[in-house]
Amino acid sequence: MHWSPAPPCKRSHKPYNPIRTRKGARAILTAEFRLLVITDSHYAVNHEPGTTKLSCERGCELIGLAIEDARKYGFEAIALLGDLVNEAAGPGYEGTGPNFERELADIRERITAAAPDAPLLVVPGNHDRYPDAVLAAFGARAGLREIGGYRFVVFADAYAKGDYCTRSRTDLEMLRDTAARGGGPIVALQHGPISPEIDSSDYPYMHTNRDAILSAYSDAGVLLSISGHYHAGQPLNENGGVLYFTAPAIGEPPFPYTIVALRRRNVTIEPYELG
Numbered sequence: 001m002h003w004s005p006a007p008p009c010k011r012s013h014k015p016y017n018p019i020r021t022r023k024g025a026r027a028i029l030t031a032e033f034r035l036l037v038i039t040d041s042h043y044a045v046n047h048e049p050g051t052t053k054l055s056c057e058r059g060c061e062l063i064g065l066a067i068e069d070a071r072k073y074g075f076e077a078i079a080l081l082g083d084l085v086n087e088a089a090g091p092g093y094e095g096t097g098p099n100f101e102r103e104l105a106d107i108r109e110r111i112t113a114a115a116p117d118a119p120l121l122v123v124p125g126n127h128d129r130y131p132d133a134v135l136a137a138f139g140a141r142a143g144l145r146e147i148g149g150y151r152f153v154v155f156a157d158a159y160a161k162g163d164y165c166t167r168s169r170t171d172l173e174m175l176r177d178t179a180a181r182g183g184g185p186i187v188a189l190q191h192g193p194i195s196p197e198i199d200s201s202d203y204p205y206m207h208t209n210r211d212a213i214l215s216a217y218s219d220a221g222v223l224l225s226i227s228g229h230y231h232a233g234q235p236l237n238e239n240g241g242v243l244y245f246t247a248p249a250i251g252e253p254p255f256p257y258t259i260v261a262l263r264r265r266n267v268t269i270e271p272y273e274l275g
């Protein structure tokens with residue numbers, strides 16, 4: 001008699017978009033935690049289509065479409081990494097942003113319809129006008145949030161005139177204290193890109209105290225740091241034992257979003273496009 005093993009279970013996972021790599025497909029299927037990352041929608045209700053590379057008028061719709069598309073793969077939480085709306089904030093920008101509240105309400109409504117139960121991690125960006133109001137609109141807050149065995153730390157960095165941005169000393173201390181307490185792997189979230197360095201004299205968006213952030217992340221044993229803002233994105237890279245990734249902007253063709261698959265300390269970046 002020959003013994004035949006039972007046929008393997010059929011995969012119920014049927015992706016709509018082609019998964020780019022076998023490794024990525026396996027990582028998504030076997031992940032302990034999948035974080036849906038959406039950034040830089042730059043939503044503006046009165047935007048004239050075609051005046052920039054950004055489709056600001058579609059920003060809210062694109063967020064909804066990304067969530068609906070990503071539900072085919074599954075995710076445990078959603079991270080919005082800033083510049084949700086196209087209403088610049090800070091000194092020198094006063095008087096802009098008449099549709100700020102309506103735009104935030106539109107996005108909130110769209111997310112609630114697409115993923116009513118998903119935990120939301122919200123990072124304010126330099127175009128989000130009033131960071132506290134953005135967090136409040138989503139019932140979110142900066143700081144530590146533990147979900148599914150991972151410790152997510154949201155940094156709401158302050159932007160000064162000229163869009164120069166600095167990580168506060170309080171936030172650096174908060175990270176150090178969080179690391180000292182022990183717990184699951186730490187994932188840091190902020191709007192501005194950190195690594196690799198963008199070397200351009202006309203690009204003020206890297207943190208003024210970038211070196212202090214790199215050291216703090218390394219000392220705290222941060223597993224992964226995820227940023228937005230730099231619309232082309234930056235691939236996963238390692239710096240001082242910490243992994244860094246910059247997600248591309250959903251507001252520009254080909255309207256990308258990302259699923260970050262985590263399994264213990266393994267990190268896989270899976271990029272998708274809405275077209």
Ligand SMILES: [Zn+2]
Pocket residue numbers: 082083125126127191228229230
């Ligand atoms: Zn930005």
